Amino acid sequence: MTKEEIKQKLTELNEKLAQVWDEILSASELVQAINEKRIDQRLFALYMLETYHYTRHNARNQALVGVRSFQAAPSYVKFCFDHAAEETGHELMALHDVKSMGLNIEEKDLPPALPATEVLIGYLYWISMQGNPLQRLGYSFWAENCYQYINPIINSLQEQLGLKSSQLTFFIAHSTIDEKHAEEVNNMIITHCKTEDDLKAVEKVMETSLRLTGQLLNAVYDVYSSLEKGSSGTYQFLNVLKKIK
Amino acid sequence: MTKEEIKQKLTELNEKLAQVWDEILSASELVQAINEKRIDQRLFALYMLETYHYTRHNARNQALVGVRSFQAAPSYVKFCFDHAAEETGHELMALHDVKSMGLNIEEKDLPPALPATEVLIGYLYWISMQGNPLQRLGYSFWAENCYQYINPIINSLQEQLGLKSSQLTFFIAHSTIDEKHAEEVNNMIITHCKTEDDLKAVEKVMETSLRLTGQLLNAVYDVYSSLEKGSSGTYQFLNVLKKIK
């Protein structure tokens, strides 16, 4: 494929992306609850806990692509390691944001990831450890470029929950870094994808990982709902945030 | 252990290192041949070919440490990925230096690594994929800081073989980068090694990987010797460099 054809494909990829986001957000009970202002800080805490979990693994599975791709172009391998280095430790921002709301919890005492989060994490390792080495770019393609879709939701959350910017370090730091990353990811696709199969692999991972993230949002909402209904269990410790809107 | 005790251990590590280098270099037929000026460009080409092979894997096994160390401190994981990114593609310098002598060979046509090189590569993956996550620092500890030991040999090689600096890009680039790396490696040891076991693991990998590198030098010399004796086989293509001293 020519560079022009690949750029054309990127446009189509963006259209596909808009459509999948639309499907996910319009069907999301979590988004509906935010829109209808039926939430409190527990929802944000729950989301940040899962963010902590998958973020811990993102740098690792990103680096894994470079580790196992013995035949990949050095500039792509270098991107994998550089990108991994830049994302390392970002789970601590998510943890900071959770704690900033007044939760007194240590890293080692966090509840384990929800099943939906484990499934996303497992999928990202799987597509990183085998298959087309370029396919993980499909995850970065949407993840580094999600702010146009989620900013309205984040802003609404922030306002409703009375959160200061210093309590949203994960999102604010990423929306800054990710602009640069999004451009790098585009460049990697344009430089290294050579065939239809490369682009199909990127698209498949883009859609699948975004839909799994949608299921993670659903799972977060389910836990929130059950907390609202007074359920006890693992997440009960979040009830100190109950009245904080 | 206190930081002071660890710094003391670093001094002991350096003493041990000097002693192992001394053993290796004084028993090395390759070094002896260089000292006695019984070499030609084939020897350097052979060494650079093996350097190409292990260097291709060094960034990868370095990154692997970060990938699999789920409990390691983020600053150490970040070091692993950063360091991997910086070393990525350096095998191309070794290839450049080989080709600069007039060998017309493509990457895909290079002979496979010698067994001694495979053994070194395999060992580095092994200590990177399991065991104490800090232990690979033992390899970096000597590798990033080897110039005091090998510079006299490189200089003698360069002079005897009439090589320009532009034909020694692998060594020259590394001796510059590695100064910074050596300091970072020291800092990582001082910051992250907490126990006697950590330091023992570092020392074990330092000594073992250096001795395996010594065996790689022996293997390179053996191939050179057999070429000198007129043997045919895989490395015959190097004979175009025969008369070039």
Added chain:
Amino acid sequence: MTKEEIKQKLTELNEKLAQVWDEILSASELVQAINEKRIDQRLFALYMLETYHYTRHNARNQALVGVRSFQAAPSYVKFCFDHAAEETGHELMALHDVKSMGLNIEEKDLPPALPATEVLIGYLYWISMQGNPLQRLGYSFWAENCYQYINPIINSLQEQLGLKSSQLTFFIAHSTIDEKHAEEVNNMIITHCKTEDDLKAVEKVMETSLRLTGQLLNAVYDVYSSLEKGSSGTYQFLNVLKKIK
């Protein structure tokens, strides 16, 4: 925990299992279509194609548990390898059953796994490569013991589609082997699970992997529906089976 407590837990695990199966089957459009006899051989072929894909990986991820669990009891490691050996190549039964319906397709030409199948495969590698080494028993626990839940569906399929037993080798071979396996899996749980955490890990993987299999069934039904609606694309080649009920 005592053996008695663990046996009690197994009973609870079986109750939980019955409940998850009930949720999945009662919400499944695929099951509904079978019950209402609105299916043809394309549905079975689609399901067998996905079965081919995940089965190719089941032996491998089972063995991976033994490979990476350096501290596990030898008898558990041996179980992992024995069990893997017994499952190896069973994807060829699924392929045979697809081909027996009259599809002339070679292994290398099969369509890739659906995203839902990739997600299941990725999850099984993930829980096999890290975490509690016993947790993969949660997958085997339901998979080797699923016939009481799925036999009515298989029987109905077989009758509606006019399939001979020789066209159901995957199910028939497995329902025989799996009786023995199910007992072995129970024994492994009773012998090796020692703590609440072990059993929680087993339960989490049991539920998560079964729900992912439910999503695989949904995905199969979605493709079938779109074929019924005349969609073209990857699975069009199955339309030769269209009229065969």
Added chain:
Amino acid sequence: MTKEEIKQKLTELNEKLAQVWDEILSASELVQAINEKRIDQRLFALYMLETYHYTRHNARNQALVGVRSFQAAPSYVKFCFDHAAEETGHELMALHDVKSMGLNIEEKDLPPALPATEVLIGYLYWISMQGNPLQRLGYSFWAENCYQYINPIINSLQEQLGLKSSQLTFFIAHSTIDEKHAEEVNNMIITHCKTEDDLKAVEKVMETSLRLTGQLLNAVYDVYSSLEKGSSGTYQFLNVLKKIK
């Protein structure tokens, strides 16, 4: 290549093997010490300790070949898992034999593997995790068929050290099992090796892993020598066996 050509290659492989064994045994100080009856039970204990270490990993790296070889023939993958299952836990025989001499030591208190043993272990993982999936057969080819070379040494050891057969379970069990294994390994080579490259890969691993085993023998002898000279350190606990010839 035809089956006939491959069988011819097997003959050549056996000739090569005889030659490498001859080189190793004739240069081995350990063998010389046995021949000159300058040994005591510490030597056997040291060898069994290292045998314990590499044997713990042999089943695992054997299974790894099947795990990662996604395109390999099912019958070869099954062989990998079956063979792994049969070798699992055999390190306990080595431990039994050490303890049978009167050493009161628990598995968890064993000294770590010597560097030479780590190098062998690492190499076997390396050739199992990447490269030609058939190449690990080169290790099995000599390891399952080593008794003609080592039996005279073992017999001499047994006699000199006054060991009963029940104290040589590792060797006796293996010499029985391995006859069957050796035949299976030959069959695997004949069935699955199709090209010169396959056979070269098998030969390379055969020779390299055997030479690394030779270095392991040297390392065992070095520790024994230093114990004889009265050195203190990790292996001092073996001195209770000092006078037992």
